[in-house]
Amino acid sequence: MEEPLFLPADGRRLFGVLHQPDGESRGCGFVFCAPFAEEHKQGYRVFVELARRLTAHGFPCVRFDYRGTGDSEGPFTDFTLAGAIADIAAASAFLRERTGVARVGLVGLRLGASLAWRAAAEGQDVARLALWQPIVDGKLFYKLNIRRMLIRQMMTAGKAEGERATQDKTAIDLDGFLASRTTCEELKELDLRTGDRPAAATLLVQFAHNTEPSGEMAPLVDALGGEDQFLPLILEPFWQRLGYVDCSVAMDATVAWALEREGAGAEAPA
Amino acid sequence: MDQDKSVEDALKDMIVERLFLSVEPGEIGDDDNLMDTFEIDSVRLLEIVVGLEEVFDISLEDDEFSIERFESVKAIADLVREKLPE
Structure with missing residues (x-):
């Protein structure tokens, strides 16, 4: 079930879509942290599809627009990184309250992945991080x-x-x-090479023309722990393309990782 | 950048790799119009600019963004050579 709604954040109304499984939910849900500006537009549909795939496997998800972006309240100049991190906290609280999940993970793309990293590093209660090509510098x-x-x-x-x-x-x-x-x-x-790294189990996905960690990504790969995973994909950066890029391999891998972290098989809970 | 390669050849390698083009680098002519021949739009051109700055370790100034400087491999190579140290 998908429900368009407004969720509260610091006295503002943020537009979002809540995805809830038709059957039983797992104990973990995901908040989607969108990219910035033009990359948000280009990546929009992939996020919709990924949320649907996770939900089909029993993970409730919420996608939302940061303050000042998309259909959320305020002009675009209201958008700040600090405000967006607060909005992620608000979306996480909303997801816990509405679906009863015990654990919340963050899925982020580009700047959204960086904000997810920062939110977790700054002490938000984040159990999982799926980071698609974060902005490091x-x-x-x-x-x-x-x-x-x-x-x-x-x-x-x-x-x-x-x-x-x-x-x-x-x-x-x-x-x-x-x-x-x-x-x-x-x-x-913004510099993810400095400061604390998050404690949450992390999936770091790179989209590039080869599987070597890029110069920008290498410091994050080096910072990964034993529970974390680096997934280099030979795939076009779909957020930087006007045409269609098939991202199934990235979506399938993210769903598989989420299931693995739950110790679960590919089937949705009964 | 591979020192044994010409700027043009290194550029062709970079363009094919980063834009996931389904042609061999050698199939790109030095004077081919990149926009017309390979359907390079603004977002793909951004990929080329990022690649130029990474591969050749150069930095482009705002006033260097004019269409004639990016219309072919030869034009881009000339721009790169202007920016490379002697």
Whole structure:
């Protein structure tokens, strides 16, 4: 069963979709941590499909839009990394309350994976982390977003115009998404190579043209513990493609990992 | 970057690899229009730019983003050579 709804977070209403198994639920559910801006758009449908696959195997899931994004309350400039981490906590609390799961895992893609890592490292009660190609170096990611905008300008007008701020200079146009100065600074400061690593059992998925850990991913791979798993996939970065990319192998592997962590077989609970 | 390869050949390897193109690098002509011949759109071009900066250890300036600099392997190679140390 899928239920569109609004969940509460710091006095705001966040739009979400609650996925509940038709049969009995397992004791673990998953909160989906979405990527940022253009990557959110490109990755949207894959997250829907992954949530459905996990739910079919007995894991309740909630997908939601951070404050200021998607259908949640507030303008895009309300989005901050700190606020998004608080929203993840709110979504986790909501999932526990509505479905009765004892354990919550976080599934994150790109910036969503980084936020999931940070949420767990900062002490949120997170039992599992499935991280799909997290942003490790926020400075590089910020630069990537500026690059994306410059290339779009170039493809449209033949030449890039450069970085664009709003008239009041309080926000930067990141290719159609107005990011506040606070968010830009938070992005530049984001660095998963520093600080505590989360204690939660982790699946780290890399999408690349080969199976070697990329330069950005290598420090996270080195930080993985014995209970964790690194899964390098030779697969196109679907969040950076206009066309369809078949992500079944990544989704199947994530479901298999979730089942394995529960000590369960592939069948849904009766 | 493999020192024995020309900038053009290294670029072709990188483009085929990162864009998962189903052609051999040698099938890309130096002067082929990448947008027309290989349907390279803005998001794929971003992949090429990221690859350029990683493989050749260069950094592009905002004012270097003009379409003629990215329309072919030869044009991109010229840009790379401008940025590489002597």
